[in-house]
Amino acid sequence: MNGMNDNDSPSLDFFRMLVEHVSDWIWQINEQWEFTYSNSIVEEILGYSAREILGKSMFSFIQTEDIEALEAIASSASINNKRLQNIDFTMIHRNGHEVFIETNAKPVIDDKNKTIGYRGINRDITLWKKNRERQQQLLDIIEASPDFIATADIFGNTTYLNPSARTFLGIPNAEEDLQPVNAQLWTNKFVELKEHELSNEKSIWKGENILTNSLGKQIPVSQTIVNHKASHKNVHFLSTIARDISERKAYETIIKRQALYDTLTELPNRRYLYKTISKLIERMDETNTFALLFIDIDDFKQINDTLGHKYGDRALKLIASRMKGSVREHDFLCRLGGDEFILLVEGMKTEQELENYAKRLLSIFNHPLRMDNLFHSITCSIGISIYPTHGKDAETLMQNADKIMYHMKKTGKNGYQITHPNKK
Structure with a gap:
């Protein structure tokens, strides 16, 4: 019979069929480590048919570098009637490529309690080993x-x-x-x-x-x-x-600062001014307003002409420092260029408040600038425009404040004046 029924034990053919259909390589070797049996899966693993490997030594299919170590393990196990458990080694496929094998085997022992061969199972772990190596490579990269x-x-x-x-x-x-x-x-x-x-x-x-x-x-x-x-x-x-x-981020901060701040005085520059005015206008309504103060240093050209631009730069830094210390923390002070500065002021309810603020700015120049033990008297002229009365955009506000500031210079300097709609 090729099968079994309820009253029969499994036949030899049944076991042979079972062995031939498993995915692992099942084999038997004799005392000389020669194959005496192999199922057909060996052809998928090594490229040799079961018939081709019969009578050949197991070591003839193993990679040269692994033979010595494997012989030592196998000999020791054989002498002591021990199993071969989870042993990894490399075999060579018929076409020359490496096949990684994991083997488990049990000794065949004769009636004198001597190992005369082994029956075992070889599993092709090539894919698993390569995946593990790739995983280890990735882990090494991650760890480093x-x-x-x-x-x-x-x-x-x-x-x-x-x-x-x-x-x-x-x-x-x-x-x-x-x-x-x-x-x-x-x-x-x-x-x-x-x-x-x-x-x-x-x-x-x-x-x-x-x-x-x-x-x-x-x-x-x-x-x-x-x-x-x-x-x-x-x-x-x-x-x-x-x-x-x-x-x-630090580099971006430096670049941003260079783009928005004056390198000499460290005050915001013209670009920052326009951005700030745009934001102010966006959130203004009929009940909210702000003032733009156009500040020009009187006769500053004389400092550059008589002392040189080096002293002119020092003077501008001192002037900027004084103004920064005088304006309110939430007001916006910037250097427009040269000896011109702009101050944006929010929250002033009346023109009188603005005038008092302008007077305070003028007062910071009551004391002359000191450079190399020399004192230099400085004054300024201020033109003031108010949003939206004197302009609803940055350009108009600045032009009107600029015009009234130069009018102030022509009429005596060292003072301030608020723009009026009919002022030419």
Whole structure:
């Protein structure tokens, strides 16, 4: 019979059929390590048919570099009637490529209690080994990365931190339980996100974030957070990679400051002025207003002509410093260029308040400037325009304030005047 029924035990043919249909290589060798049996799967693994390997030594198919070590293991096991358990070695396929094998075998023992061969199972672990090697390569890269890399479970417990992340958070490098490390330390941005900010398929967030290091210092980072989902769409785990962008941010701050500030006086410049006026106008209504004071230093050209531009620059820095110390903290003072300054003032309810403010600015020049033990008397002229009475845009406001300021200069200097609609 080729099968079995309820009253019969399994036949030899049944077991042979069973062995031929398994995916592992089943074999038997004799005392000389020669194959005496092999199932047909060997052809898929090594490219040789079962008939071709019969009578041949197992070692003739093994990579040369592995033979000595494997012979020592096999001989020792044979002498002591021991099993061969989870032994890895490399065999050579018929076409020359390497095949990684894991073997498990049981000794065949005669009636004198001597091992006269082995019966075993070889498993092709080539794909598994290559995947493991790739995983190890990726892990080596992650471990060596200067970036902050971490994973967490669905309960918010950190499950992995690479060395850079451990250093950042002040956690020792010892392999300790990381569960007390709450993932919110590095997912603070993620938990604030709205659903529409995430990719529906992969739930990926990319952007800039702020992380706090072990010293309590806030560090700007460029970060990616991935919400890994299982096939049933539930969250499986979280991972992140974050890069310190402190240097870039510092550089951006320098560039921004250079674009918006005057390098000599460190006051906001013309570009910053226009941006500020635009913002003020956007939030103004009929009940709110602001004033623009156009300030020009009287006879400043004489300082440059008599003392040189070096002293002129020093004088401008001293003048800017005096004005910064005199204006209110929330008012906007900038250097328009040369010896011209602009002051934007909010919250003045009457012209009298503005006039008192202008008088205070004039008074800061009551004391001469001191440069190299020499004193230089300085005065200024101020023209004032008010939004929206004297203009509803930056250009008009500045032109009107400029005109009234030059009118002030022609009529005596060292004073102020508010623009009037009929003033030419």
